[in-house]
Amino acid sequence: MTGPLVExxxxxxxxxxxxxxxxxxxxIAFRIVLFVxxxxxxxxxxxxxxxxxxxxxxxxxxxxxxxxxxELALIRWIAVEVRVFAYVKNLTLLLCFVGFGxxxxxxxxxxxxxxxxxxxxxxLIVVRLPFRNGMLLEGLSQSLGAxxxxxxxxxxxxxxxxxxxxxxxxxxxxxxxxxxxxxPLGQVVSRQMDRAPSALSAYSxxxxxSLAGILAFLAVSRMMMPPWFWLGIVLIxxxxxQTSRRDRYFVAALVLPLFLLLHEPSxxxxxxxxxxxxxIQYERHYLPNGDFSRGAVWVNHTGYQWIVDLSPEFLARxxxxxxxxxxxxxxxxxxxFTVPDPSVMIVGSGTGNDVAAALRNHSRSVDAVExxxxxxxxxxxxxxxxxxxxxxxxxxxxxxxxxxxxxxxTYDLVLFGLLDSHTQLSDYANMxxxxxxxxxxxxxxxxxxxxxxxxxxxxxxxxxPWITRRLDEMLRQTFGKSPLIFxxxxxxxxxxxxxxxxxxxxxxxxxxxxxxxxxxxxxxxVALEGKPVPITTDDWPYLYQEGRWxxxxxxSLAVLVVLVAIGLYSxxxxxxxxxxxxxxxxxxxxFLLLETQVISRLALFFGTTWQVNGVVISALLVALLxxxxxxxxxxxxxxxxAILGALIISLALAYALPVNRLPGSPAMAGALATAIFxxxxxxxxxxxALEFRIVDSPSAALGANILGAVAGGLLENLSLLxxxxxxxxxxxxxYGMAGLGLWRRRRTMLPG
Numbered sequence: 001m002t003g004p005l006v007e008x009x010x011x012x013x014x015x016x017x018x019x020x021x022x023x024x025x026x027x028i029a030f031r032i033v034l035f036v037x038x039x040x041x042x043x044x045x046x047x048x049x050x051x052x053x054x055x056x057x058x059x060x061x062x063x064x065x066x067x068x069x070x071e072l073a074l075i076r077w078i079a080v081e082v083r084v085f086a087y088v089k090n091l092t093l094l095l096c097f098v099g100f101g102x103x104x105x106x107x108x109x110x111x112x113x114x115x116x117x118x119x120x121x122x123x124l125i126v127v128r129l130p131f132r133n134g135m136l137l138e139g140l141s142q143s144l145g146a147x148x149x150x151x152x153x154x155x156x157x158x159x160x161x162x163x164x165x166x167x168x169x170x171x172x173x174x175x176x177x178x179x180x181x182x183x184p185l186g187q188v189v190s191r192q193m194d195r196a197p198s199a200l201s202a203y204s205x206x207x208x209x210s211l212a213g214i215l216a217f218l219a220v221s222r223m224m225m226p227p228w229f230w231l232g233i234v235l236i237x238x239x240x241x242q243t244s245r246r247d248r249y250f251v252a253a254l255v256l257p258l259f260l261l262l263h264e265p266s267x268x269x270x271x272x273x274x275x276x277x278x279x280i281q282y283e284r285h286y287l288p289n290g291d292f293s294r295g296a297v298w299v300n301h302t303g304y305q306w307i308v309d310l311s312p313e314f315l316a317r318x319x320x321x322x323x324x325x326x327x328x329x330x331x332x333x334x335x336x337f338t339v340p341d342p343s344v345m346i347v348g349s350g351t352g353n354d355v356a357a358a359l360r361n362h363s364r365s366v367d368a369v370e371x372x373x374x375x376x377x378x379x380x381x382x383x384x385x386x387x388x389x390x391x392x393x394x395x396x397x398x399x400x401x402x403x404x405x406x407x408x409x410t411y412d413l414v415l416f417g418l419l420d421s422h423t424q425l426s427d428y429a430n431m432x433x434x435x436x437x438x439x440x441x442x443x444x445x446x447x448x449x450x451x452x453x454x455x456x457x458x459x460x461x462x463x464x465p466w467i468t469r470r471l472d473e474m475l476r477q478t479f480g481k482s483p484l485i486f487x488x489x490x491x492x493x494x495x496x497x498x499x500x501x502x503x504x505x506x507x508x509x510x511x512x513x514x515x516x517x518x519x520x521x522x523x524x525x526v527a528l529e530g531k532p533v534p535i536t537t538d539d540w541p542y543l544y545q546e547g548r549w550x551x552x553x554x555x556s557l558a559v560l561v562v563l564v565a566i567g568l569y570s571x572x573x574x575x576x577x578x579x580x581x582x583x584x585x586x587x588x589x590x591f592l593l594l595e596t597q598v599i600s601r602l603a604l605f606f607g608t609t610w611q612v613n614g615v616v617i618s619a620l621l622v623a624l625l626x627x628x629x630x631x632x633x634x635x636x637x638x639x640x641x642a643i644l645g646a647l648i649i650s651l652a653l654a655y656a657l658p659v660n661r662l663p664g665s666p667a668m669a670g671a672l673a674t675a676i677f678x679x680x681x682x683x684x685x686x687x688x689a690l691e692f693r694i695v696d697s698p699s700a701a702l703g704a705n706i707l708g709a710v711a712g713g714l715l716e717n718l719s720l721l722x723x724x725x726x727x728x729x730x731x732x733x734x735y736g737m738a739g740l741g742l743w744r745r746r747r748t749m750l751p752g
Contacts, residue, residue, distance in 0.1 A: 060192035064209025073230040099179035103186020104703030119180035190699030200693035228262035275374035309384040323491040330488040334457040335361035342412035347400035348419030351379035355387035435541040459496035465529040580704035583741030588708025590734035627685025647683035655728040
C-alpha cells in the first residue's frame with residue numbers, strides 16, 4: 001500500500017506509520033526549499049517575470065496536452081482512492097474545468113505554479129497517506145454516499161446531517177486541491193491564446209494538443225501502467241513549463257517522492273494491477289497444510305470475487321471446507337435447471353469460476369464474455385481448475401451488451417455471472433459500465449439467444465429490495481411470466497440472489513424432476529418487498545437508482561462544487577466587474593452535454609469498453625478541428641444564424657430518430673449513430689470558430705466556455721430525471737441561449 005522503502009527498514013514499522021512519517025518528511029522538505037528560496041529573494045516556481053512575452057506554440061501545445069492528460073489521470077486515480085468519487089466521476093471532470101476556467105480568468109496575473117505544485121503534492125499526501133486504510137477517506141465515502149435511493153457499494157443507507165457536513169468539509173478540501181492543480185494550465189493556455197497572431201489558429205492548436213493528451217492517456221491505460229507513471233508524466237510536464245532551469249530541476253525532482261507515495265509493492269502472493277478499467281488487487285489464501293485455498297480479488301479497494309476450486313478432487317481432500325452441498329453452491333445451481341450437456345454463454349465470466357462450473361457440469365461449449373483483459377489473464381494464471389485452457393471454451397474480450405447485439409448464436413443457458421460494476425463508471429458520465437446490460441432491451445436481446453428450452457439465469461449481489469423488484473419486473477415483461485427468485489449462500493464462495501426463467505416450461509420441468517432442487521428453491525425463496533419501481537431501459541438505464549429523481553448524494557456533491565466555484569470566482573476582480581459571455585458560456589454547456597450524450601449512446605453499439613470513451617472524444621475533437629479548418633479556408637462570410645438554425649435542426653433530428661432501433665448490423669447502426677451526432681458537433685464547432693476568431697479577448701471567451709462546460713456537466717444529472725434522450729432537448733435550449741447571446745453580440749458590434 002505504500003512505498004518500497006518500508007521493506008528495507010532496519011526496524012519494524014507498520015506501512016501506515018511509515019506513510020505518516022514519509023508524508024511529514026515531504027512536507028518539511030518542501031517548506032525548507034520554499035524558505036531557502038524566499039531568503040534568497042528568488043521566487044520559486046513563478047514565471048511571471050521571466051516568461052518571454054511572445055507567442056510560443058510549443059508552450060501552448062504542452063499545456064493543452066497536459067490539461068487533458070492530467071484530467072483523465074486525476075479522474076481515474078481519485079475514483080479508485082476515494083470510493084465515493086467513482087460514482088460521480090464527472091464531478092472530478094468539472095473540478096478540473098473549474099480550475100482551468102479560473103486560470104483563464106487569471107491570465108494577466110502571475111502564474112500560480114507554487115500553489116499548483118503544493119496542491120498536487122497535498123492531494124497525493126491527503127489521499128494516500130496515512131488514512132486510506134483508516135477511517136478518514138473511507139468515512140468520507142460512507143458519509144457522502146449513504147443514501148437509500150441509490151445503491152453505492154458498501155455504504156449503507158443511514159443518513160446523518162452531522163456526518164454529511166463533516167464529510168462535505170473534507171470533500172471541499174479535496175475539491176480545492178484539484179481545482180488549484182489546473183489553474184496555471186489555464187493561465188498558460190489563455191496567455192498564449194491572447195498572444196497568438198490568430199486566435200482561431202491558436203484554438204486549433206489547443207484542440208490538437210488536447211487530442212494528443214487523450215490518445216497518450218489511452219496508450220498508457222492500454223499498457224496497464226500504474227498511476228505513478230501517469231502522474232509522473234504530469235509532473236514532468238509541469239517541469240518543462242517552468243521558465244527557469246532551477247525550477248525545472250526542482251519540479252522534476254518531485255517525481256521520486258511521487259513514486260514512493262504511489263508505488264504498490266507486489267509479491268507472488270500479493271499482486272497489484274492497473275487495467276484499462278480499474279485497479280485490481282489479488283491475494284492468495286492458503287489452508288493450514290499449505291494447499292491453495294482461494295484467491296481474493298479486490299477491485300478499486302472493494303471486494304470483488306474469490307477464485308475458488310470446486311473440483312471434486314479438491315473438495316474430497318478438504319471435506320470440511322464447504323458447509324453446504326456442492327450442488328447447492330451458486331456456481332453449480334444454474335446447471336441443474338438446464339438440459340443435459342448444454343451450450344452456454346456466460347456474460348461477465350471474470351476469473352473463470354462460472355466457466356469452471358460449466359465444464360464440471362459437462363457443457364459441450366462455452367462462450368465466455370469478459371470486458372477486462374487483466375481479469376481474464378488473472379483467471380488464466382491463477383484459477384486452479386484452468387477453465388480457460390479448455391478447448392470447449394471460446395473467450396470473447398468484449399462488452400456484454402455489444403456481444404449480445406453481435407453474436408448470432410443460440411444457447412441452452414445464458415448466464416449472467418455476478419456482473420456488477422461495483423465502482424466502475426464512464427470517465428465522462430455518471431453511468432456504470434454495466435448499466436446497459438440490465439435494461440429491458442438487453443433482456444430481450446438475451447432472450448433471442450435462447451434455444452426453445454433455453455434458460456436465462458441471473459446472479460446478482462442485491463443489497464436493496466427495490467433492485468430485486470426491478471429485475472423481476474423486467475424479466476416478467478420480457479418473458480410474460482415471473483422468474484424464480486431465490487437466495488443461494490455459500491461458506492466458501494460468494495453468495496448471490498438468483499433469477500431463473502425460460503420461455504418454455506424448462507425451469508418448472510427441472511423442479512419437477514429434481515425434488516431436492518425444488519425444496520431448496522422453496523426454502524430460500526425471496527419475496528418481493530416495497531412498492532413498484534420504474535424499470536430500466538436504454539433511455540433510462542440507471543439500475544442502481546430507485547426512482548426517477550436525482551439522488552441525495554449526487555445533488556449534494558453538485559451543490560458543493562457550485563459553492564466552491566462561486567467562492568473562487570467571486571474573489572477575482574475581473575469576474576465581479578463583467579459577467580461571462582452568454583454566447584460562449586452556452587456553447588460550452590451545450591457541448592459538454594452533447595459529449596456525454598454521444599458517449600452514452602454509442603456505448604449501446606460498441607459497448608462501454610475503454611476504447612469507446614477515447615475514440616468518441618477524439619472524434620469530437622477532430623470534428624471541431626475540421627470546423628476550424630472550414631472557417632479558416634472559407635473566404636466568403638458565413639451567416640451565423642443559418643449555422644445556428646442548422647445546428648438546432650440537426651439536434652431535433654437526433655432527438656426524433658430512434659437511435660437504439662437503427663436498422664442494419666450493429667457496426668452499420670453504430671456508424672450511422674455516430675454520423676447523426678457528429679453533424680451537430682460540426683455545426684457547433686463552426687459557430688464557435690466564427691465568433692472566436694474575432695473576439696477581443698480569447699482568454700475571456702475560453703474561460704466563459706469552460707465555465708459553461710461546468711454547467712453542462714451539472715445538467716447531465718437531469719438524465720436521471722427525464723432519461724438520456726431528453727438531454728438533447730436541454731442541449732437545444734442551451735444553443736437557443738447561445739443564439740440569444742449571439743444576437744446581443746451582433747447588436748453591440750453594429751456601428752452607432
